Amino acid sequence: MNALTRLQTELGDIVSIDPLDLAASRTDKSGWVADGTPLAIVRATEVDQVQAVLRIATEFRVPVVTRGAGTGLSGGACGTDGSIVLSVAGLNRILEINADDELAIVEAGVINQHLNDVLAEKQLWFTPDPASKAISTVGGNIATNAGGLLCAKYGVTREAVLGLVVVLADGSLLRTGHRTIKGVTGYDLTALLTGSEGTLGVIVEATVRVRALTAGTVATIGAVFETVTAAAAASAAVTAARIRPAVMELIDPIALAHVATYLGPEGSAGLPLGRGAFLLVQTDGPAALAEAEHALIVLRAAGGEATLSTDAASGERLLAMRRAMHPALKQLGQVLIEDVSVPRSRMAEMFAAIADISTRTGIPIPTVAHAGDGNLHPNFVIERQPGAAADAPVPDEIWAAADEMFRAALALGGTLTGEHGVGVLKRRWLRDEIGDRSLNLQRQLKAVFDPLGILNAGTMFAA
Amino acid sequence: MNALTRLQTELGDIVSIDPLDLAASRTDKSGWVADGTPLAIVRATEVDQVQAVLRIATEFRVPVVTRGAGTGLSGGACGTDGSIVLSVAGLNRILEINADDELAIVEAGVINQHLNDVLAEKQLWFTPDPASKAISTVGGNIATNAGGLLCAKYGVTREAVLGLVVVLADGSLLRTGHRTIKGVTGYDLTALLTGSEGTLGVIVEATVRVRALTAGTVATIGAVFETVTAAAAASAAVTAARIRPAVMELIDPIALAHVATYLGPEGSAGLPLGRGAFLLVQTDGPAALAEAEHALIVLRAAGGEATLSTDAASGERLLAMRRAMHPALKQLGQVLIEDVSVPRSRMAEMFAAIADISTRTGIPIPTVAHAGDGNLHPNFVIERQPGAAADAPVPDEIWAAADEMFRAALALGGTLTGEHGVGVLKRRWLRDEIGDRSLNLQRQLKAVFDPLGILNAGTMFAA
Numbered sequence: 048m049n050a051l052t053r054l055q056t057e058l059g060d061i062v063s064i065d066p067l068d069l070a071a072s073r074t075d076k077s078g079w080v081a082d083g084t085p086l087a088i089v090r091a092t093e094v095d096q097v098q099a100v101l102r103i104a105t106e107f108r109v110p111v112v113t114r115g116a117g118t119g120l121s122g123g124a125c126g127t128d129g130s131i132v133l134s135v136a137g138l139n140r141i142l143e144i145n146a147d148d149e150l151a152i153v154e155a156g157v158i159n160q161h162l163n164d165v166l167a168e169k170q171l172w173f174t175p176d177p178a179s180k181a182i183s184t185v186g187g188n189i190a191t192n193a194g195g196l197l198c199a200k201y202g203v204t205r206e207a208v209l210g211l212v213v214v215l216a217d218g219s220l221l222r223t224g225h226r227t228i229k230g231v232t233g234y235d236l237t238a239l240l241t242g243s244e245g246t247l248g249v250i251v252e253a254t255v256r257v258r259a260l261t262a263g264t265v266a267t268i269g270a271v272f273e274t275v276t277a278a279a280a281a282s283a284a285v286t287a288a289r290i291r292p293a294v295m296e297l298i299d300p301i302a303l304a305h306v307a308t309y310l311g312p313e314g315s316a317g318l319p320l321g322r323g324a325f326l327l328v329q330t331d332g333p334a335a336l337a338e339a340e341h342a343l344i345v346l347r348a349a350g351g352e353a354t355l356s357t358d359a360a361s362g363e364r365l366l367a368m369r370r371a372m373h374p375a376l377k378q379l380g381q382v383l384i385e386d387v388s389v390p391r392s393r394m395a396e397m398f399a400a401i402a403d404i405s406t407r408t409g410i411p412i413p414t415v416a417h418a419g420d421g422n423l424h425p426n427f428v429i430e431r432q433p434g435a436a437a438d439a440p441v442p443d444e445i446w447a448a449a450d451e452m453f454r455a456a457l458a459l460g461g462t463l464t465g466e467h468g469v470g471v472l473k474r475r476w477l478r479d480e481i482g483d484r485s486l487n488l489q490r491q492l493k494a495v496f497d498p499l500g501i502l503n504a505g506t507m508f509a510a
Numbered sequence: 511m512n513a514l515t516r517l518q519t520e521l522g523d524i525v526s527i528d529p530l531d532l533a534a535s536r537t538d539k540s541g542w543v544a545d546g547t548p549l550a551i552v553r554a555t556e557v558d559q560v561q562a563v564l565r566i567a568t569e570f571r572v573p574v575v576t577r578g579a580g581t582g583l584s585g586g587a588c589g590t591d592g593s594i595v596l597s598v599a600g601l602n603r604i605l606e607i608n609a610d611d612e613l614a615i616v617e618a619g620v621i622n623q624h625l626n627d628v629l630a631e632k633q634l635w636f637t638p639d640p641a642s643k644a645i646s647t648v649g650g651n652i653a654t655n656a657g658g659l660l661c662a663k664y665g666v667t668r669e670a671v672l673g674l675v676v677v678l679a680d681g682s683l684l685r686t687g688h689r690t691i692k693g694v695t696g697y698d699l700t701a702l703l704t705g706s707e708g709t710l711g712v713i714v715e716a717t718v719r720v721r722a723l724t725a726g727t728v729a730t731i732g733a734v735f736e737t738v739t740a741a742a743a744a745s746a747a748v749t750a751a752r753i754r755p756a757v758m759e760l761i762d763p764i765a766l767a768h769v770a771t772y773l774g775p776e777g778s779a780g781l782p783l784g785r786g787a788f789l790l791v792q793t794d795g796p797a798a799l800a801e802a803e804h805a806l807i808v809l810r811a812a813g814g815e816a817t818l819s820t821d822a823a824s825g826e827r828l829l830a831m832r833r834a835m836h837p838a839l840k841q842l843g844q845v846l847i848e849d850v851s852v853p854r855s856r857m858a859e860m861f862a863a864i865a866d867i868s869t870r871t872g873i874p875i876p877t878v879a880h881a882g883d884g885n886l887h888p889n890f891v892i893e894r895q896p897g898a899a900a901d902a903p904v905p906d907e908i909w910a911a912a913d914e915m916f917r918a919a920l921a922l923g924g925t926l927t928g929e930h931g932v933g934v935l936k937r938r939w940l941r942d943e944i945g946d947r948s949l950n951l952q953r954q955l956k957a958v959f960d961p962l963g964i965l966n967a968g969t970m971f972a973a
Contacts, residue, residue, distance in 0.1 A: 147746060147855035148884075170752070192694045203692060205701065206669055221947055227851040228883035229657045229666060229928035231705045232936075232943050233970070234952050238668070238701030242694045259752040263797075283610060289633070289722040334796030388690040392610035420691035421611075465692035473695075480695050484684055489697050491958040495951065507696070 050107035051086055054131065057099050061090045061137075072112075072126035072134075075119040076179070078381060078441075079472060081505075083128020085112070092137040094214065094251045100133050101249065102218035110504045113245040115156060115187035118179040120384055121470025123191070123244045127505050135186055138251055141165055150209060150226060152254050155186025171257045174201040177466065178373075186250045192242030194466030196294045199419030203466070205241045212252035213240060216497040226254060239492075244468050245503040247496040261331045265293075266339030267362035268328040270351035271318050275299045275402075275414075278324035279395035281349035282418035285328060286391065288345050290338050294329035295419035296369045299398060301405075302376070302413030302426070306368055309375035316364040317354060326351065326418065327369055329362070372415055376426050379411075383427040383441050385449060387456035388465030391421040400455035401425050408448045422465035425452060453479070469507045477507070513570035514549055517594065520562050524553045524600075535575075535589035535597075538582040539642070541844060542904075542935060544968075546591020548575070555600040557677070557714050563596050564712065565681035573967045576708040578619060578650035581642045583847055584933025586654070586707045590968050598649055601714055604628055613672060613689060615717050618649025634720045637664040640929065641836075649713045655705030657929030659757045662882030666929070668704045675715035676703060679960040689717060702955075707931050708966040710959040724794045728756075729802030730825035731791040733814035734781050738762045738865075738877075741787035742858035744812035745881035748791060749854065751808050753801050757792035758882035759832045762861060764868075765839070765876030765889070769831055772838035779827040780817060789814065789881065790832055792825070835878050839889050842874075846890040846904050848912060850919035851928030854884040863918035864888050871911045885928035888915060916942070932970045940970070 054062045063069075064087050072088050073081040086109060091097045104111045110130040117124060126132035138154035141162060145151070146169050153162060159180040162173050175188050176195035183193070189211070193204045210224025224230070224237035240247055272278040278297050285292060298306065300323055307320035318325070326346065330338040339355055346353045356362040376382050389397045394416060401423070405412040416423040427445050453463055453476050463473050463480050478486050490508050494500070517525045526532075527550050535551050536544040549572060554560045567574045573593040580587060589595035601617035604625060608614070609632050616625055622643040625636050638651050639658040646656070652674070656667045673687025687693065687700035703710055735741040741760050748755060761769065763786055770783035781788070789809065793801040802818055809816045819825040839845050852860045857879060864886070868875040879886040890908050916926055916939050926936050926943050941949050953971050957963070 145853075145855070147750065148853040149749070150853075192698070194692045194694075198692055202665075202669065205698065206665065215947075219947060221951065222945070223948065225851070225925045226853045226923045227885075227925055227928065228854075229661055229851045229880075229885045230925035231655045231657075231929060231931050232926050233932065233940060233948065234710075234955060235655070235668065235701050235705055236948065236952070238698050238704075241701075242698055247697075259754070286612070287610065291722070332797070333800065337796065388688070388692045390608075390611040390613075390689045391691075392608070417692075422690075422692045460689045462688045462690055462693035463695050465690065466694060468694055469696065477696060482685070484678075484682060485686065485696065485699065488684065488958065489699070492697060492955060495954040495958060 050103055050109045053103050054087055054089060057103065058089060058096060061092070061096060063088050063090065069126065072114060072132040075117050075122060075125055077120045077122050077472060079122035079125065081125040081127045085126035085130050085132045088126065088132040088134060090134045090137050097133065097135065097214045097249055097251055098218040098220065100131060101214050101216060104131055104501050105217050105499060108499060108501065110501050112503055113249045115184035116182055118183040118187065119191065119470060120386070120467040121472045123468050123470025123506050125471065133249065135249065135251060136184065144169060146171060148226060149257050150254055151257050152252065153185050154252055155184060155250050157185045159183055159185055159188055166257055167260065170260045172260050173207065173255055173257050175204040175207050185253060185255065189241050189250055189253055190243065190245055191468040194422060196296065196417060198417065199295065200291050200293050205238055207256045208237055208241050208253055209256055210254040211237055211240055211250055213248035213250055215248050216499065216502055221248065224254065244470060244507055246493055246507050247502065263331065263333040264335045264357055265329060265331045265362060266335045267356045267365045268339055268343055268346060268353055269316055269318055269365040270326045270346045270353035271320065271323045272326065272351050273323050275324040275398045276395045277350050278326045279398060279418065281326055281346050281351055283391065284345050284349050285342050288341060290342050292328045292342065292419055293331040294327065296327040297416040297418040298325040298369065298372060299414045300324050301411060302372055302415055305375040305413060306371050309378065310368065310371050314367065316361065319352065325368060327365055376413060376428065379428050380431055381429040383429065383445055383449065385425045385427065385452065386464050386467040387453065387461055388422045389456055389459045389461035393459040393461070394418065394421050396459055397423055397456060401452060404448050404451050408444065410445065410448050471506050474507060474509055513566055513572045516566050517550055517552060517563070520566065521552060521559055524555065524559060526551045526553065532589065535577060535595040538580050538585060538588055540583045540585050540935060542585035542588065544588040544590045548589035548593050548595045551589065551595040551597060553597045553600050560596065560598065560677045560712055560714055561681040561683065563594060564677050564679060567594055567964050568680050568962060571962055571964065573964050575966055576712045578647035579645055581646040581650065582654065582933060583849070583930040584935045586931050586933025586969050588934065596712065598712065598714060599647065607632060609634060611689060612720050613717055614720050615715065616648050617715055618647060618713050620648045622646055622648055622651055629720055630723065633723045635723050636670065636718055636720050638667040638670050648716060648718065652704050652713055652716055653706065653708055654931040657885060659759065659880060661880065662758065663754050663756050668701055670719045671700055671704050671716055672719055673717040674700050674703055674713055676711035676713055678711050679962065679965055684711065687717065707933065707970055709956055709970050710965065727798045727820055728792060728794045728825060729798045730819045730828045731802055731806055731809060731816055732779055732781055732828040732831070733789045733809045733816035734783065734786045735789065735814050736786050738787040738861045739858045740813050741789045742861060742881065744789055744809050744814055746854065747808050747812050748805050751804060753805050755791045755805065755882055756794040757790065759790040760879040760881040761788040761832065761835060762877045763787050764874060765835055765878055768838040768876060769834050772834050772841065773831065777830065779824065782815065788831060790828055839876060839891065842891050843894055844892040846892065846908055846912065848888045848890065848915065849927050849930040850916065850924055851885045852919055852922045852924035856922040856924065857881065857884050859922055860886055860919060864915060867911050867914050871907065873908065873911050934969050937970060937972055
């Protein structure tokens, strides 16, 4: 009996070999498409089904690619040739919400926004907020240690994870962490598994911290600056003034011009969007208004044309500009969304390096940044010849420009990926950042969890 | 040439075999004393000396116990028979403070309070605040993932560590993490090493997050309740009211009586300290006063006799009661300070379980709790026969009572150790909490870092 027959015999209907299903599993939101065809996709709805898949995979030495909603941006959950694609999207129950202990226990496939909708009824929230939150799963957020817009103030996903239930490569079940805020018994396997991108085990359940919904107003400032350098300096001035915004987003002039065109005059919220760079600052909590008024003074002193909104509708119009960026760029064609992080103080230099690469290569690279934490998303716009396939591979000249961009980020003390993960698309730069010693050590750690090398084998540490 | 001669030849004066030095290295603040005599103590002041010690230890297969200030409470850094005690207390330089990026780079031996004193000049602070902060090192705080009074609001040490420089067992140097707030390139070795208690490598340098000193008032409430159950319920009511105190400390009636005697009438800050339980609530940040006024109403509604202080001096008098607890208990003789954590909602049950154990065994167990995060410190008072040695081992009947207490904490969904670590003193309960599968996995992870088993060999996973 081969692996496929065994899967079908043990698991029945949840095993699909429908060519459309298999084809869909080969890609993610990065647009990258894995070569070949997966063996099958298994849509688990129970933990014991996940265990069965891993036992069979171990027995037959078949690679397993775990997949949630498929919203990744690094090719890290794409069905490779001959692999079993293990979907945990159907493990989607919220098992417990405990307001007294400020925690929730959820299965891996629960959608982030759905969890937040349910939590909001109890005046609670789960702080990790990747831009994909409406469609991405909590398990995927944890597997990639997802970031988002609120991290400078509220932390990354890792800070919100208290414990995990994980199916190991051999199908056994591992519990890590605890229900308590503090706990130091043994190594922090919860943190090690967070961000491990499906290479160490399959996360099936998580105990996460939740917190009380912030009381008080939300105040939002939109500001336009002559140059991206001025906007970056202004964002640094906000931090230097000891203001702690929940959100601080920067849109560079190239991206802003596209957003202005996309939104039209009625979407401009009264700001001169046609030129310059845009900085959005949002404060929350009991001192939101005082902090925003202070920020307004700082931004104007830094040369910004700024407007402060305290009502929900006009605040929403300002946030809509940030949200319009990806739809606006999508109209230009295929886009490679990159994801470097640099120390906040080096952000202006990173923008300059990107502009320089763009000028030299002729590739448009509109860029947005989570300015509060120095995480930039340069968008490499791929100009296709008429008639080219929409999902054609990223051309070499784009990767060459991205390569320069990664090196610039590392030279500034930054990192290859702030929040999207290594996956397939960044594995070739991994060694440049972490070095041989760490790479070898990390490969050995993977071998402890996955001695046969069947878990997401083509990603992260693959040669 | 043997290991000692080699150490002395290569490292000269920083190697001591003075019997007083060696004896002092065998104990920590838990009072536990390791058997036998260490081979030598090496007081490193440079990273290359640490590397040399590890190379020699590897070559001669000699165990190494890394030690900072020796303030641990679990026997986790005590010089064992035949080991090299590697003191990193002399690696005590602050290498960088960067206000723009809100980070500091420090060597492992820097004292937490010293770092905070230097940071305060720039209106910054390092949030991890173990009760030992005046005497404990940042490296030790990281090695134990230290907690403290502020964790419910400001997180544990792990959340403040961005990157590490670590000397591995073979003497090579590993760099982990980054200078950026976000970064997901590879596994989170920084988090894995945080709390690893010297068993995976020797932390010599850390890049830590710092933050702006909180603006606004600090407001402090002291409240006395009839029973510890009422005080625990009141602390839960504060959380339920969506107040986020920086500090929330609970002292049970037995401990409070000792504190009252120790401080005398002039230390009571006008509160009836002779009976009942004491709850301290401190708020900070821009809404400190409003939050404290709200908390005052909640505490009074919960039956507390409460007083609110907004001036520094009277707030300090309230905090002094908490600080007086350990000195007050020390007057009673030797004390075993325990450290369980339970989900906040189970705290009253944990107090009841401790009271029950105390009643049945006749052992006084005055208890204090970091009530905001459910971390209790039951203090087992050891009544010695007259003339008994002050550092005699903890008697079996005390450990038997502690054993019951650990089991009660685990049964409530808690953990053996919230912030002190496993060390030597809790290794026998480790398996009860994490189970065989996790224990075996963690032993294999240790073997990746330390294949010869020379790093802090008698602690944590030792059988």
